[in-house]
Amino acid sequence: MFERLTERLEQVFKRLRGYGKLKEHHIDEALRQIRVVLLEADVNFKVVKEFIAKVKEKSLGERVLESFTPTQQVVKIVRDELIELLGGEKSDLIFSSKAPSILMLVGLQGSGKTTTAGKLGKWLRKRNHSPLLVSTDVHRPAAQEQLKVVAEESGLPVFSDNSSSPLKVCFNSVKIAKREGYDVVVVDTAGRMHVNKELMDELSILKKEIQPTEVLFVADAMTGQDAVRSAKVFNESLDLTGIILTKLDGDARGGAALSIKSVTEKPIKFIGVGERYDDLEPFYPERIVSRILGMGDVLSLIEKAEAAIDRKEAQELEEKIRNESFTLEDFQSQLRHIGKMGPLSQILSLFPGSTKLKGMDLPDVNEADLKRIEAIINSMTREERLNHTIINGSRRKRIARGSGTSVQEVNRLLRQFAQTKRMIKQLNLISQGRRGIKLPLPFFNGN
Ligand SMILES: Nc1nc2c(ncn2[C@@H]2O[C@H](COP(=O)(O)OP(=O)(O)OP(=O)(O)O)[C@@H](O)[C@H]2O)c(=O)[nH]1
Ligand SMILES: [Mg+2]
Incomplete structure (x- = not known):
C-alpha cells in the first residue's frame, strides 16, 4: 500500500x-x-x-x-x-436502535460495491450481527445473480425478488429481515459509469424512503482524484455518512485516501485490501499513517496473527525470531498459519521497513503449494530440518524423489527459507532493542 x-x-x-x-x-x-x-x-x-x-x-x-x-x-x-x-479518530459503523439497521452502499460502476457487500456482511457476522444482503440493481439482469454468488461464497443470506422497482425490492427485504430476525440489511445499489441525474434521483428516492442508517460511498482508490470528485458529487446529493475505499492492495498512489476526507468532510470507515471476503479492515488513520511513514502497522499485524495463531505459539515464535533459531520445521508450521492470515505479501506489507524487503521471492501460499512444501519438508530427516545447510546435491535429489517433486522445487523451497531467515534478521535489526509489543519507529532513532 x-x-x-x-x-x-x-x-x-x-x-x-x-x-x-x-x-x-x-x-x-x-x-x-x-x-x-x-x-x-x-x-x-x-x-x-x-x-x-x-x-x-x-x-x-x-x-x-x-x-x-x-x-x-x-x-x-x-x-x-x-x-x-485522514480524519483523526477511527470512525465506527452506526447501528439503528430499531432493527434492522440499513447500510446502503453507493458508488460508480466497478468501484467494488457488490464485493464489499459480501465483505461487510462477513465482517458483521463475525461481530455477532446477522446481516441480510439485497441488491436494488434491477436494471442489469446479472446484478442480482452476482450478489447471489457473492452471498454464497461468503456464506451469507441474500434476498431477491422479481420486483421491477429498487424501492419495492428494498422494502420487501426489510420486511423479511424483520420477520426472520436479521438485524442488518446491506443494500447493494446499481452503479453507473459516470455520475448522472437518473442514478442520483433513484438513490435519493431510495434514501428518502428507506431511511438508511448509513449511506456509504464505495470508492475505488486506484482511480485517485476521480474517486474524490465523484465522492463530492454523491455527498452533495445524498449526504453520505461515510466512505469505504477499495483496492488499496493495488498500486493506488494514496491520493484518494489522503484527499477524500478533507474534500467531503465524511470519514473513511473501512478499506478493502484484496479480493477475498476477509480483506476488509476498519480504517484506523493512525495505523495507515504508520504504514505511509514506513513504520509498519504492528497493531494490525498482531491482530491478524492473534486471529490465526494461539498465544503460546506466538510467543514461542517471537522468541525464535529474536534468536534467529528459526528452522525448516518452524517454517512449515508458520506457512500453515500464514495460509490462514492471508497472502504473505499482504502480511509483510504490515512490517516496519517492509519497503526495504521488496523483490524477494517469497512463497504466496495456497493449498496446493502448502501440500507440496509439506511433502518436501516431510521427506527430510530431522537433522536436515534442524540444519538446512547440510542439504547438499545428493540429499536434494533424495528429498525430491521422496516427496514426488523435483530438485528445482526443493531448491526453490530452500531458497525461500533462506530468504525468510534473512528477512527475519533484517526485521530484527530494524526493531533491535525493543521488547514486548514494540512500536518500531525507525525515524525516531538517533538524529
Ligand atoms: N484487489 C481488489 N479488488 C477488489 C476490491 N474490491 C473489489 N474488487 C474487485 O473489483 C471488481 C469490481 O467489483 P464489484 O464488487 O463487482 O463492483 P461494483 O461496484 O459492484 O460494480 P457494478 O455493480 O458494476 O457497479 C471485482 O473484480 C472485484 O473483485 C479490493 O479491495 N481489492
Ligand atoms: Mg455490483
Whole structure:
C-alpha cells in the first residue's frame, strides 16, 4: 500500500537527518519536497497546500529548531497532520436502535460495491450481527445473480425478488429481515459509469424512503482524484455518512485516501485490501499513517496473527525470531498459519521497513503449494530440518524423489527459507532493542 509515497517520504526525512544542524531553509526545502511527493501521489492540490502550510507553521512555531531532535519533531508534525488529514479518530459503523439497521452502499460502476457487500456482511457476522444482503440493481439482469454468488461464497443470506422497482425490492427485504430476525440489511445499489441525474434521483428516492442508517460511498482508490470528485458529487446529493475505499492492495498512489476526507468532510470507515471476503479492515488513520511513514502497522499485524495463531505459539515464535533459531520445521508450521492470515505479501506489507524487503521471492501460499512444501519438508530427516545447510546435491535429489517433486522445487523451497531467515534478521535489526509489543519507529532513532 502506497509504497512509492513511503519511499519518497523516507528519502526526504533521511536527507533532513543528514544535516548537522537543522536551519529554517532546510525545513523549507523538505516541505517543498513533501509537496511534490504528495502531488505525485495524486493528492488534491488544495489539500496539499493546506497541509504544507500547517506543517510549516508548526515546524517553525514550536521551537523545533532549538530542540535536541529537530528532525524527529518535524517527522512527528508530519505524522500528526497526516493523521488529521485522514480524519483523526477511527470512525465506527452506526447501528439503528430499531432493527434492522440499513447500510446502503453507493458508488460508480466497478468501484467494488457488490464485493464489499459480501465483505461487510462477513465482517458483521463475525461481530455477532446477522446481516441480510439485497441488491436494488434491477436494471442489469446479472446484478442480482452476482450478489447471489457473492452471498454464497461468503456464506451469507441474500434476498431477491422479481420486483421491477429498487424501492419495492428494498422494502420487501426489510420486511423479511424483520420477520426472520436479521438485524442488518446491506443494500447493494446499481452503479453507473459516470455520475448522472437518473442514478442520483433513484438513490435519493431510495434514501428518502428507506431511511438508511448509513449511506456509504464505495470508492475505488486506484482511480485517485476521480474517486474524490465523484465522492463530492454523491455527498452533495445524498449526504453520505461515510466512505469505504477499495483496492488499496493495488498500486493506488494514496491520493484518494489522503484527499477524500478533507474534500467531503465524511470519514473513511473501512478499506478493502484484496479480493477475498476477509480483506476488509476498519480504517484506523493512525495505523495507515504508520504504514505511509514506513513504520509498519504492528497493531494490525498482531491482530491478524492473534486471529490465526494461539498465544503460546506466538510467543514461542517471537522468541525464535529474536534468536534467529528459526528452522525448516518452524517454517512449515508458520506457512500453515500464514495460509490462514492471508497472502504473505499482504502480511509483510504490515512490517516496519517492509519497503526495504521488496523483490524477494517469497512463497504466496495456497493449498496446493502448502501440500507440496509439506511433502518436501516431510521427506527430510530431522537433522536436515534442524540444519538446512547440510542439504547438499545428493540429499536434494533424495528429498525430491521422496516427496514426488523435483530438485528445482526443493531448491526453490530452500531458497525461500533462506530468504525468510534473512528477512527475519533484517526485521530484527530494524526493531533491535525493543521488547514486548514494540512500536518500531525507525525515524525516531538517533538524529
Ligand atoms: N484487489 C481488489 N479488488 C477488489 C476490491 N474490491 C473489489 N474488487 C474487485 O473489483 C471488481 C469490481 O467489483 P464489484 O464488487 O463487482 O463492483 P461494483 O461496484 O459492484 O460494480 P457494478 O455493480 O458494476 O457497479 C471485482 O473484480 C472485484 O473483485 C479490493 O479491495 N481489492
Ligand atoms: Mg455490483
